[in-house]
Amino acid sequence: MKSGFVSIVGRPNVGKSTLLNALLDTKLAIISDKAGTTRNIIEGVYEDEECQIVFVDTPGIHKPVNKLGNILNQKAYTSSENVDLILFVIDVEKGFGKGDSFILERLKEEKLPILLILNKIDKIKKDQLLERIAEYQKLYDFCEIFPISASQKKNLSQLIPTIRKYLPNEGKIFEDGTFTNISTDFYVSEIIREKVLQKTREEVPHAVTCVVERRIEKKDKVIIQATIIVDRESIKKIIVGKNASMLKNIGIDARRDLEEYFQKKVYLDLFVKVIENWREKETYLKEFGFTDLEN
Ligand SMILES: Nc1nc2c(ncn2[C@@H]2O[C@H](COP(=O)(O)OP(=O)(O)OP(=O)(O)O)[C@@H](O)[C@H]2O)c(=O)[nH]1
Ligand SMILES: [Mg+2]
Missing domain, CATH: 3.40.50.300 (P-loop containing nucleotide triphosphate hydrolases)
Structure with a gap:
């Protein structure tokens, strides 16, 4: 093979x-x-x-x-x-x-x-x-x-x-059915980041990190609590939107994808948090098993 x-x-x-x-x-x-x-x-x-x-x-x-x-x-x-x-x-x-x-x-x-x-x-x-x-x-x-x-x-x-044609003739690299290197929580955080990227303009996305703080999987549903971390109050304003309409739409789109992924009903609680100091952000991310990119 x-x-x-x-x-x-x-x-x-x-x-x-x-x-x-x-x-x-x-x-x-x-x-x-x-x-x-x-x-x-x-x-x-x-x-x-x-x-x-x-x-x-x-x-x-x-x-x-x-x-x-x-x-x-x-x-x-x-x-x-x-x-x-x-x-x-x-x-x-x-x-x-x-x-x-x-x-x-x-x-x-x-x-x-x-x-x-x-x-x-x-x-x-x-x-x-x-x-x-x-x-x-x-x-x-x-x-x-x-x-x-x-x-x-x-x-x-x-x-x-x-x-x-260009691969060597060796045995399998993984025998155990491994499909990816990314964790479920990381995947969930990425889906949320994708919706932020898709719904906002150029200046917003790069200042955004998403983190899953809690995920509870039950037989028929998944309960997720996640936070979108931004580095400025002005970006938070854009992501939340008028009467929280933007955040609501980000949540609706993310939930649709996540329900398809988990094949279960998804309850998604989304928050937006401003953390200006990168050290503080790093500590916050670590608490939930996420790492900051710049490290
Ligand atoms: N018309 C057309 N659009 C495509 C095609 N493939 C990808 N796109 C679009 O190109 C854009 C970028 O796609 P991505 O897959 O995110 O590109 P990427 O190379 O991974 O980008 P980075 O992660 O930023 O490096 C998206 O809007 C895609 O829908 C294609 O074959 N045809
Ligand atoms: Mg890419």
Whole structure:
């Protein structure tokens, strides 16, 4: 049986997490149209009769403007070491930009096979796609150039057999049915963060952390208490909204997804808390088993 680790790398917003979810046929990583959605390394295991593949979704690599940016980039690079294959995802509508060249230069150092994924083919015409493929063939000796639409699941059926060719012939990595590295509480907190990202404007999302403080699972229901932590009163105001309407809508959307995940009725109590001091925030998160990203 073939098995191995495959990292999914690229600029923010190109569709890496959408691809991970499509390959695993489940919603594991959150998705939004804001750059910088993924902040943690998310692993998901794909398995069929012929192979077992651990896919590693990573934060988008970008020109860092602060400490957090540096940390996210570092996480993505580290996840591309010691894997068997790199899926380098680009947004084919935007083309191969400066940011992509920067990432490619760094990836080359790993001396691993790089499979170039051209995502979002639904946004361009076929002749344009063929031109781009010819152009990218000259850039680097990619082991394959593979056009897809992750959100429309186009051309995905051939991707697993293609990836399989580059994996070593070894036994299973996990024998115990492991599916992911993320915990249930982390997943719940991410679903809430996704709704915040999807419902607010650019300036809000990056100042937001979500934490699950209590989760009680009963036979027919799950009771969850969670807090959205922000670093400024002004952001809290936006998230709560007029007459708490925004918070209510975030809760409704999150609950819908969580009910699907748990396959049970979900009672979700959502709070918003301002913590300006990062040390204080760190202590608060730790109390509930969460860690601050910047550490
Ligand atoms: N039209 C189109 N949109 C897509 C496709 N794949 C992803 N998207 C959209 O692109 C946006 C970004 O998707 P994500 O999967 O969150 O991107 P990401 O690369 O994980 O982003 P970061 O986590 O910020 O690095 C979302 O709005 C997706 O719905 C696609 O094949 N076609
Ligand atoms: Mg992502």
